[in-house]
Amino acid sequence: MKLASVGSKFVFVLFFALGLALAAGTPAGTEIRNQASAKYTDSSGQPQTTTSNEVVTVVQPVYGFTITPDGTEAAPGQIKTGLQGAPVYFNYVVTNTGNIADTIQLTAPQGTADAFDFSSVKIYHDANCNGTVDPGEVEVTSVRLDADASTCVIVEAVIPAGEADGNTGHANLSGASTGDPSQTDTANWARAVVTSQAVLDAAKGSSPSGTVVPGATIDYAVHGSNKGGRAAGAVTGVAVVDGTPTDGILIADAIPADTTYVLGSASGTAGAGSVSVIYKVGGAWTATEPASGSDVSEVALLIAGAGAFFPQGAQYRLGFQVTVDAGTPAGTTIENTATVNFDASGDGDGGDTGEQVESNTTRTPVGASRAVLNGPAGDPDSDGAGFSASYTDPSGTTWTYAETTDTSDPRNDDAQRINEAVHGGDVVYFKNTLTNGGNVEDSYTLDVGGVPAGWTCQIMAADGTTPLANPVGPLAAGAALDYVVKCTIPADVTTASDTDLTVRATSEGDPAVWNETHDVVPPVQSGYALDLAKDGASGDGDPANDNPAPAAVDPGATAYYGFEVSNTGQNPDTYDLGVTVPSGMTPTIYPDPDCDGVLDSPAPAPVTDTGLLDPGEKACFVLAVEVPAGAPPLTQDPNDPADDNVTITATSNANPAISDTITTDLIVNPVADLRFTPDRNGTVTSPGTIVYTHTVSNLGNEAASVTFAESGSTHPTWTYQISTDGGATWTDVASAAAINLAPGASQEVQVRVIVPDGEPIGAIDTNRITANADYPTATDDSAGVTDTTTVVGGDLRIEKRGETCADAACATITSADASQAKPGEYIRYTVTASNIGTADLKKVIVSDPLPGYTDFASVSASTTVAGAQLLFSTDGTTWSPTAPTTLATGQAVFVGLDSNADGAVDENDLLAPGASLTLIFTVQVQ
Template identity: 35%
Template sequence: MKHRSLMLAAFLALGVASAAGTKAGTQITNQASAAYRDSTGTKLDANSNQVSTLVKQVGGVTISPDGTPTTPGQQQQAVPGAEVVFPYTLTNTGNGTDSFLVDTMVDASVPNTVAPATRVVYVDANGDGILQPGERVALPQSGGKSVFQNVAADGQVKFFVVLQVPANAASANKVITQPTATSSFDSTKTDGVSGSTNYSQINVVQDAVLSVSKSVVSTTTESSGDLTVVYRVQSTNTGTQAASNVILADDIISARSTLPVGSTIKASSAVISPTTGTVTYPNTDGDSNDNDQVQAVFGSVAPGQSVQLTFTVTIPAAAAPTSSQNPYSNVATVTYTGSTGTTTTTSSNTADVTKAPTAAVAIGPNGDPLGAADPLTGAAYTTGEGLTVTPDNADTQTVASLAAGSSVTFAQSVRNTGNSSDVFDFTAALSDLPAGTTVDLLRDGVPLPDSDGDGTPDSGPLAPGETAVIQVRVRVPAQAGADANGGTVTVTATSSVDTSKKDTTTDKIGTVTAPSVAIGDASGNNGGTPSNPIDRSVLPGAQAVFPMEVGNNGAQPDNYNLSGTVTFPTSSGSVPVTVVYYKDLNGDGVLDANELAAGPITNTGTIQPGQEIKLLAVVNTPSNALPGTLTVTQTAESPVTNTRGTDSNDTVTVLQEYNVALTPDRSGTTTSPGTALYQHQLQNDGNTSFGPADLSFTSTPAGATSGWTYLYSFDSTTFFSSIGAAFSDASARNLLGSSNPTTLDPGEQVTLSVKVNVPAGAPTESVNQLTLTAATTPASPATGAVLRDPGSSPARVTDTTRVVGGKLAIDKTVDNCGVISSCTTVKSGADAFPGEYLRYTLSARNLSTEALTEVVLRDTVPANTVLSGVSGPVGGFYRIASGPWTAVTTAPVAQTAGTLVEFAVDSNGNGVIDATETSLSSGASVTFTMTVRVN
């Protein structure tokens, strides 16, 4: 029951380290992106939402060595009354910490078997396979079984099964036993409990009995990197008669040894005791290694006498590193002749040696990871922003000039120059660049993951000699102004195997030029000033309005995209709310009806140098927001120059209020005609259950409303023309809550779906705001109950729908396919066990009135997974790591974490992906899927 399938072996070869796969509790996160050109030829991109999957725990256990009653894994001879020790290893093959119940079974089914007089389990504390006096420590017990507590995933416990042969046992008797183990986490995961798998056998004799043990005396890492190991083999005659022609032997390159090829026994290193024996270095195994055998021959060993062989082995520096769970191991033998002339060979315990990995890393300019360490110099290249970067051979690459408010994306090559798989953490240090300069670390345009969970972005696993390319995006703030001297970013790659091993490279910006934009509260300065903060006190669900200004302080006309967020703590976790912007047409700082009717804006339009635009920033506070003061972070950013201004000194103070909550605000874009679907959570934040009779709803459209219609549902399937009817239906069909299905109990919530139908002919950029409210209105509230006032401040959400005519939206979802790679069935939830498949669905939709070209969807294989499948529409193609395009009808070769996968459609039907494909017409969508297997 220890054999793995060939498929599992294939995945292990791709870098799966854990026996049961990815460690329990690991978060697998993934985000996709898309690149395209609009009708003006401008190259644009878009990022999808991020999806996350939690790896769940699985149990597993094995005991080795294996053996059956007919072919025992271990055999020893013993005289009546003698103690016999069998060493074993228990391995936690699950992916989380577990405890195990360990027992021993005695099998009397084989002829001439007798039960042992005693049988005890001890832990081999130092792991040398030799029972020391100090290791005879009683273990915790449960139900008469020994407990091995808190064994880490892939962890091992070396232990002994100690048996005493009955004093009345006769020659030719046998004692056959096996240890068993059961997982505490999952009692169905066992070894030896059902089936003959771990059997050992004692053969009872009245003769010489030589036990043999092997131990590691010392290990030394030489300056050359070679590992020198001193082994000791010892044999004691525990029988009643003398043994003759005793041979202690070891063949270090054999079926019983996992020492690497190239290991040798050091010439003349063997020392024996007593010295009356003879040492030889035979070469009788027929392999190409002339220095892999040693033996010591003793003429006779009396009862109670011990003999010993010590020798030295050299393991070459080039040999792969090992771990304590998978060491280099070796077994010696003793061969002897008893008083009856019978020759017996007995094997020792396994002696284990761990060879530490050697970590090393090189990071340098694009195409030159070794930098100054080799004569190679990377070629100059053009960044995604259209800037030229020139590498040199001194580990530096330079962009001559960068406009303030814009970014430059350097490409870096990083190589694992160690001898083991490693994960490299990346950090960036800025020098002499303007205050507020930021650095993003990316791979294929997507933020670098933290695959090992240590809080620092990293490369993901890289095999020895493997090279990866990452991007370092440096953004200089617009307020920085010009800087004739520029500055540098030093990027450091640090090994996870050995954090003292690291390498650095330098990205240089020659000069910084200065477009500039300012955003701030209304003032006499162009673009406001962040020195006059405003605080708005609001009830949950209410709006906070901030008079704002955006000013162009550069030398050229520019326009700026507006964005703002406030992160509110709520009863269900942190909720980010998007700031909605309106033009303050009369400059009075108040959101008037005509300004609301004009609809929100996301871009200022063109602003001339030295001019500004007055805005009203509206924050729709979540209806379940907790009390406190929150920072409003607002940004104005040019889509042309990337000039960026930020204001973060304004605050929203949420006042205290209770009972029913309806969250969150939603906003979206769609075409005309079209449909927008929004989902909200209706939650009981009070302490009293309520049903339809205790709740009142309103729905109020604003902005563009002519011809717009709205439908509501609590199961996302059956829709009603009013929220009240939908809520009554949910109650009648027991869709509410869990404890009491006919009511919504304290802390429980249900999902309210709102379908907004946009009529044909709705003008582009017209905006509809549908405001929904909910209030508790019980007929007889308890004395002293605090109710949300249904008149002035009910629970409220706003759905903002904007009719658009442009650009691309990309959405991403994840499904758990269980163990079926074709994903014909989908499990509830996205959490997954190791070995299960995750299907990521990427959907891109053209929201514009124009055709988009060169549409390419991009994704990367997430950490702790392996690519197993792709699918897409007719004419769909994919490519791996910028290689050749392949039709989705051809299954991909398994790819490791971090590999870039791109998708496109052969829109002209010529069987290839041309330079201008894929085209996507107005309103059209395209969907691809990528399936991965969790390690």
Template identity: 30%
Template sequence: MKQRFQLSKIATALAVVGGVSFFGSSAMAATSTPLAGQNISNVATATYTDNTNTERVVTSNVVKTLVAQVGSFTLVQSNERQTAANSSVSFPHILTNTGNGTDSFTLNITNDAGTFDWASYNVYIDRNQDGIADDGAAALTSTTAIELAAGESIGLVVVAKTPLAATAGQNDSLILTATAKTTALYDAGKNTASNTDKATIITGAVIEIKKEASVSTIGANGYITYTLTFQNKGTAAATSDVIIYDVLPSNVTFDTSTVPDAKLVAYYNGSSTALNPGNADADGFYFKTRSDAKEAFTFNAGKLAAGSTGKLSFTVKVKNAAANGEKITNTAYADTDGFTPGTNTPLTPDNVPSVPPVTTDTTLVPSNPNNVTVVGTTAHSINDDASVSWTDNNVPAGSAAGIDDQVHAAAAQGQAIVFGNNATGGDVIYVHNSGTTADSYNLSVAAAAGSSLPAGSIIEILKADGKTPVTDNNTGPIEAGGSLKFVVRVTLPTSGTVVPGTKLIMTSASVSNGSNKDTISLVVDSFTKSAVDLVHNKGTAALPDYVGDGQNSSTGVPDTALVPGTSKPLDVTIKNTGGTPDNYNIAVEGVPTGWTAELFGKDASGNCTNTKVTNSGTIANGGTGSYCLVVTAPNGTPATNIPETITVKISSPSTGSNDSIGFKLTIAEQRAISFTPDRQGQLAPGGSIIYSHTLSNIGNVAEAAGGKTLNFALPTPAAGETVTVYVDADGDGVLDAEELVSTATGHSLNEILQNAKFDKNGLAGLQQGESVTVYVKVEAAATATAGQSYTSTVQIQPEAGAVLGSNSILSITDRTVINLGSVRLEKFQFAADCTAVPADADYTINLQNAKPGQCVFYKVTATNQGNAGATAVVINDAVPAYTTYKTGSIARDPVTQGTAPTEAGGNVNYNVGTLTPGASATLKFAVTVDKATTP
């Protein structure tokens, strides 16, 4: 009677026992299909020159795309066996999930047409893939299913029994079909796969061979011991010598002729005496590396008696070039007549057919195929050598001058400190993957012991172009043997300074192996402070006589007697004694009630003008600016010899350099949180900007749950700006009112993270590995002046007494500079098939999902929101990890704006030129989500 049954769920515990193999435990290679749920983040930058002739850098919002799941699997292989009546026969198979996410599979066995009916048949788990049902394993039933993670494979074996009444020449077949349960993940017709197992009844000798490996996973240069078990299950001895042979896979070796290795030996039936691989002996074992470079051996097992069993074991070494995730697949054969098919030529290593042989020779019996998965090793370094990988301070002898595991930079106040933005070794930063598998690395920068940066400093890690920030401070995947260049930019707060010799430590840590870390030192060799001296010229423009030299000094400034109702001009001169051009806001304080004291400009002859001044404008280093302080005491002011002191104060909005001078006047927190990155941007007076940040739980416990709280210490505006903070609980990229952080009930960070909008999976709080986007909105005062800056710091605070891990990043700092030519950069995306032609309305800032092989279309728009022109505008972007640039997709709008954008080596560049107030320019390009080629 023909029978049919289905298998269902196999316990997920299979994932942790031997025989369940994976493509690899570390990051998949850059050209592989990324795993479902992989985050593809991207951010653009733009540089431009504002109306004060200062170069500015602005970053866009981050857009995120999640890799969607696609289904793919294999079931191998079909089998043909010879067997006797009333005998069991085994058919091995391997089921592998080659998709990019977890799926479950059902199995179905159909008894196909034949000349006898099977007495019974069942399917079993074969964890070590030796073609034998595992000891004590129960037959899979119709209530079980097989769940496999991406890249996971499991061995199966169909064990069938022939009926007693079967006669020689009869045959029957079984069809094993695997069906994926999540049909929507597969192309039409691709959610099933079948193998056919056929057995033919013979009399006399029936030879069966099985192959077992000592391990299921192995690293490069590791050793695998294979055991071949062969048996005569028939009723009579073999009439000819049975030849066992194997052609080894190309990623292992048994050859010791070049490099001796005592471990590469073979033994028979448990003997402690190794077999001789040469042909001139009587042990029957003959190994040879053939002229086609393939390694093969034969073993003469003799005329096996009925019921007899033999075991041949041999050890091979995995070659150094074996890559992570690579499969070592091998099948051995028993030839029952000892000749090549259709001839009388004895089998030797030189003439055994390649695996698998293409033949209908019924005397040839294959073993089960055996898979061992190569697991890569992790090793890397970060150093200042563009070509050679070496770790902390182990500088190779003979290295070029300047290569010392330190990157040096000179700094000046008011300018960013940039490390590694050089073309050659010595002062470059490279991360090298010296392991055997693709890996990615988390990067961090912190002050070394004994060094510090001023509060509010912004540290940015940039890609090789020195402009585009990395996302989530991660390198993205680097293939084995590869390297990537990075640049570090440190922006100090307005008044910030550092001492020469200040050292920062940049650390790279393997994502696959957190203990694999390396560091490089970033050293500030020199620092030129900004300096200014506010003085009074008591002489003339032609013959100046300056007094009041020194910080906040009024020494030598004479008292001045005012005539009530009569204005008195007093000279005020600003000397820029620093090393860089600067500008200064000017304020007058201490003016008595009813008096007036105003500052005016001077003409070329030194005469006071009618132009009021509140900012000096740019003064070159070493240069001066001269102004008139016009003071008037009202009519009726009583005469007094007790002076009133009016103070003029100046302060640079760019560097914080300041000075003052007085005029005396008489009358006749393993919890770990990552909150990144710091941002900076520009605004016109009265404008607004939104900065996006990512708050991630990088520890191993849930935050904002189970008594663990996270809340914000919000910034206190200090210069008339308005700062608001939102937590994007629903992930839609929209600043909703209920997501505003405030003191109102339900609006603290902790409460928002426990809100049902964020709690999508029934797990309150910020779970391990979970992230949420935090938006900081900065609105400038309408009275803000060019060069003024706002520093907005948002800090994470856990509950009282709690300590978060040392790897936590608990605050972000956003620096906003006011200028009249202010460029805003916005980034949008659209995920679709690569044949799509997106309309402008299709683009969004919201999260997208894309399948491997689909495209993500990007649109980056730069808009001048100020009231002065922005020149030398350049938009920079980069192709994100796990994607490839779509050739020919780059475009600009308007097509006449600037020069045509280009893509080279993953860097996208658009030289926009000048943007007038209110004008915009748009860069468009597309990337393809990586998809591995199906063999």
């Protein structure tokens, strides 16, 4: 047979969604982002965190569509009766099941297993899906649909004049995707049966024609007429109304699922017979409308009459309303079809071919009713119920909050305020809850506003450690997600009033839908304070007793002063130590671990700061002031602070505006000898270089020529060099040129230690540098310094890569770098955490969050640590050797190294240098 001849035609472009089935999942162009993180304890005992590179996957187009109803020539999906020379109308729905807009090419071939060809076949766009070709509706050859959108089309087929009753003709609506021509739908056959008897048709429409939301009203109307060759007759006992059988024609319409009949809305008319509206209640027909619309399961127009009473051209109409039930999910399609039962053959049974007619099916999509609730943990709707008033952060600090609610605000504005004092340098945490209050799955962008300059605020998972990338989700309707706002306050910040951090959650589906919650930080107090005083006097609040006692020494001797520094602030801090002494004298500060004010022997390595002190912690030191030989006497008044010639200052490293100073006297009495000071103690990486600075002093009464030598090094591969010109030139220690020192003169000498690659952490080398003084007449003298060098290091590197696979086992890889993926494909992330340092790392935990637009598939892990096991967790605290099999949106999977296989992840679990652990995390693109 032939293709139908088609007159003037249009390509119909449609962006109207009749259904929201989301058949093809995540829209093309969506970015799926994923970043792993790890935490561990380094070789110095300090907790550390690090993050991997981010893997970004772009979702690729998937094309697909359906045409319904389906049917073959042998078993067509639609059968209509028609009069010779008249058209019959076949109703279809075309749906884009892909994830990207597409144009569907349409044709209407005729059958080969029938009795005749239609004289013409045309395809029309049924704009309002009422089953009728209305004025202005155009003939089309294609339709363009957004992803998941549907539209109605009508195939009009004209039966040739003169065809015999009972003959059949077949037509098919066939389609092909423009985006992917391999996607076709060609089995949608319909059959027309020729008749000269009565033909009642039925066309059904609904209003509105677009999407509806829960609570909306839908108007239904079904109408038709007798388009046949004779009058239509009554069906005997077509309906039993209130127990009485009634003859006539029945147009019945079931109340669709997810809707409720609107009382008083049903009405009907007909061009012949006696008209009444009847209702099916409890499975039986009644002429009395019930008191509740929910009791009505079906509405009907009963046209009572006898014999062939409904003439050619007579029309009928039935109309009624329903409301969409509350809670109906977005994506639901409310379908409605009416049926007509009449007698065409005169036997009154209403069961012959063509005597039971179905209308077209209206399809009303339930659209997205988007809403978002965003508030303090446990209380996103701000009604005060369920509020979680505390949160313990990853460091173990517990924050408590007071909630303020405002249920009168249309967006449920609310706030929580930290109860504890907050200081500069603090990291504060707020736990919040985000809930999808709509009827459709949605994702959300979380933004923190009102962040002061210098502050850093991040959105984290509920564990407070794992970063959450925007958008978060998707969340199913009614689902909730806990998240944490983490804000780092700069060390030098103070504020006079509250800081209001506004956290806005914005719907990805409709950016006009958003909700804010307020996380309030109380006035920020200074986090830094200190007290510098003589031994035993810091932190007592009495500045009158802070100054150390004066010291009296001979020329060439050393004066010692014991002092201590207390951290009286709220944050850990390091204090830089500064000293001023009389000209020509050399001050050196040493740690004093036992706080006895006496320099330990051997002397520890000098320091220039206190090291890190926790709040309330103190550290003791000894200031050694070397008085050069030949120095003139210094006479001071111990009772007059105004002439003090030694000052010690401690300055906050975090906030240099915070400092404290003490003063004392140095009284000098004048001897002659050579001094070489001080000993040095330092740390260096492998490979690495460290420079120690020393001072050689002639405290004698005549000039001296000074040379240098070394001894004591136990590492022959380490190189020691010396410079006597401030680092401009370097030589081997023994090859250094002699320096000449006048009486009382001093010169700085630098020693450079070069450590090669491959030295283990903890390796120590102690080298003695000796200065030998040659005096013209006096006995030669010598002095030396000891340089102690320790190798330190350790680091965790975390690397991430991804690949896209066609299957969960990744037997077929479609993208080697996971730069793209299609809905239904799998992304396999491989996260490797390696100890690239030279010291053991402790308590190593790697975490990876489930990215948006994906579902959990599987997780596994391995390690190179012999005898170790890997433990899994979904909260970072509860561990199991069994990998999880499910993971919720926004949740992370944690893998911890249990090197001693004791079932715990703690400080006893070690990741040795060069060792690694690997996490393999597979997800499926929605």
